[in-house]
Structure formats: structure tokens, C-alpha cells
Amino acid sequence: MEVQWKGVEPPRLRPPHTATGVIFSVLLGVWSAQALEMSVGKIPFLEAVNGSTVMLPCSYSSCIGITDLYFNWQFNDNGTMQKVCDSVIPSEGVVPDVRIYRERVEFVGKNRENNISILLWNITFDDQGQYTCFGRNPKEKGKNHSAIFTLIVVDELRVVDNTLTIIIASAVGGGIALLMGFMLLKNFTLFVLAKLEEKNKECLVTSSGIDNTENGLSGSKAETKSTPKKK
Template sequence: MEVQWFGVEPLKLGPPHSAVGITLSLLLGLWSTQALEMSVGKINYLEAVNGSTVMLPCTYASCIGIRDLYFRWQFNNNGSHQMVCESVIQSEDAVPDVSIYRERVQFVGKNVRNNVSILLWNITFEDGGEYICFGRNPKEKNRNHSASFNLIVVDELRVVDNTLTIIIASAVGGAIALIMGFMLLKNFTLFVMSKLEEKNKECLVTSSGIDNTENGLSGSKADSKATPKKK
């Protein structure tokens, strides 16, 4: 179909199904922004010493809320996913009853602030690897999402050498101090030069006044004698 006005190019309107497609795209985009999201934080790895206790963080978020949210932790053992724990959270305020399938594991999230984190006690080198936090929300037509966290178990933590950082910081600080000192010296020099210039002007004015007085010019303070009258 075309719509035409005088002096205007004809406007072509697409078929009705194109508008339906645009509407569906917008709805799908809106739906994707409301989808369930599992997060392990901005830093998704941790380096810990053998024998220590560590927490594996995970939280969930949903714009439309949850109902019977299913979540689980799994350990990726060379491609074979082993169950760590799982549970169902009935609502935002409910504390889940978590089933734990691995030794030295404790659920510490308690669903406070959408938290489903776990604690690993007395970790060993065998505990190192990828842990996956998975969630599925029936309220969003079973939309699901997962996030992974890597645990690195070491004998001892590495000491970070900050020598280069200290050298760079000292160099930058020294450069800034040098620039500030130069600016102060420049301002002081300009101040002294302005004072000397003012003094030179005063000397020139004074010298000019003295020269005028000695030469008997107008404005001088010399006494002028009147010419005697002839009898």
C-alpha cells in the first residue's frame, strides 16, 4: 500500500506481519532484560592456600521475582560435573533446605539478599577447579542461567614484588614536585621583576624632576628674580 501527497515521495507501508515482527522483537528484548541472572561477582576466581577455608560466592537476580527457584552447585572434575549441593527456594523470604552431596561443604547463603553462596572447609588440592552455580526460575517459564567460579589451591601465596610500582610512583611524584617547584620559582621571579620595574619607573620620574629643576624649566622650584625697572 502506498500513501502519496502532492510534492512528496510515496510512502510505502510494509505488510501487517512486519509490524507484528517488530512488536515481537521488542517483547523478546524486554523479556531478556527480565531474565534470571546468576552472578559470582566481578572476580570469578580465588587463589587459596591448601588447608584453608574459602567461600564460593553466588547471588541471583530477577526483575519479576522468583517462585520455586531451583539452584545447584556443581564441580567440574575434568569434564564430569559432580553435584555439590542443590535446593529449591519457594519465595524471596524463604530459607531453603539445602541438600549437600560433598564433604566439607556448608551452605551459608541462607537466601539473604538473594545469596546462595557455599563454604568449603579445609580445602585440598583435589578441591581446586571450576565450580558452577546454576539457577532456574519457573516464574520466568523456567528461564535459567549459570556462572562459574575457579578455585586455585596452592602451597603458599605468592609475594607480590612492588619494586617496579614503587619506582614508578617515586618517579611520578618527583616529576610533580619538580613541576610545582618550577612554577613557584617562575611566579617568584615574575614578582621580583615587577617590583624592580616599578622601582625603575619611580627612579626615572624622580630623575626627570631633578633635571627640570636644575635647568630652570617651568615647574621648577628655583627662585626667579624680577628684571629691575630703569629709572
């Protein structure tokens, strides 16, 4: 039986290669989005004293390499992003010519190590806040990537009270020493008891030998008197 389509175009089946192409495109997009990574390290914050010099770390990595990688540092000033510095890295191994937009800032990254860190000299309380390390690699279809580093400025560093730690460490150390002393005393007592038991056994063997000799038992020669002959 033939189906008649009136006024409607019959549906067309997609060839198998079309579905494969869609899946490949999706996977390629996901891979490209994750190819570039910006990192500020395992600890994304720093507490520093007012007037000191600090380094804001950042590095990038790309599994497919870079081409004209654009990066910048931005400072979040009460919701307004202010550019600190920026540059373009043409390719791997090229030291970038970095433009600085903020005072007391120095670029200290080395491109051969994928390092794009900056140095802040003589920091003040106005420098406190969030700094964003941003990167975009045109080779990866211009995907944007970033990492945030937080700077905390204080009058003086807090002194950590280690009293509780010392007490716990002392208690644990004392317990271990007491256990070791108990084990040594136990081993010494067992050693002394073993020696005493060994000595008692020797005494018993010696005493048994003497008694047997006196009683004319095995191991001794008893004198016998001959019966006088009758004349």
C-alpha cells in the same frame, strides 16, 4: 480469469493477527529465557592458600519473581560433575533447606538478598577446579541458567613485585615536583623583575623633578634681579 487448482489445495492467506501472535510468542520466549540470571560476581575466580576457608559467591535475580526455584552447586572433577549441594526456594523471602553432599561445605546464602553462596572449610588441592552455580525457575518455563566460579589452591600467595611501580611513581612524582619548582622560580623571578622595574621608574621620575628645578623650568621659581633706577 479464474485460476483452476487441480489436485492441489489453494494456498490460504494468514490473517494479520496470526503473524502478530507469532512475533509476540518469539518475544515472550526471549524475555522468559533472560528473566533469571545467576551471577558469581565481577571476578569469577579466587586464589587461596591450602588449608584456608573460602567463600564461593553466587546470587540470582529474576525480573518476574520466582516460584519453586531450584538451585545447586556442582564441582567439575576431571570432567565429571559432582553435586555439592542443592535446594528449592518456594518463593521470595523463604530461607531454603539446603542438602549438602560434600564434606567441609556450608551454605551461607541469605534468600532475602537472593544470595546462594557456599563456604568451603579447610580447602585442599583436591578442592581446586571449577564450581558451577546452577538455577532453574519453573515460572520461566524451566529455563536453565548457570555461572562458573574457579578456585585456585596454592601453597602460598604470590608476593607482587612492586619495584617497577615504585620506580614509575617516583619518576612521575619527581617530574611533578620539578615542574612545580620551576613554576615557583619563574613566578618569583617575574615578581623581582617587576619590583626592580617599578623602582627604576620611581628613580627616573625623582631625577627628572630635581633636574627641572635646578634648570628653572616649570614648577620652579627663578629669582629675578631688578634693574637699578637711574638717578
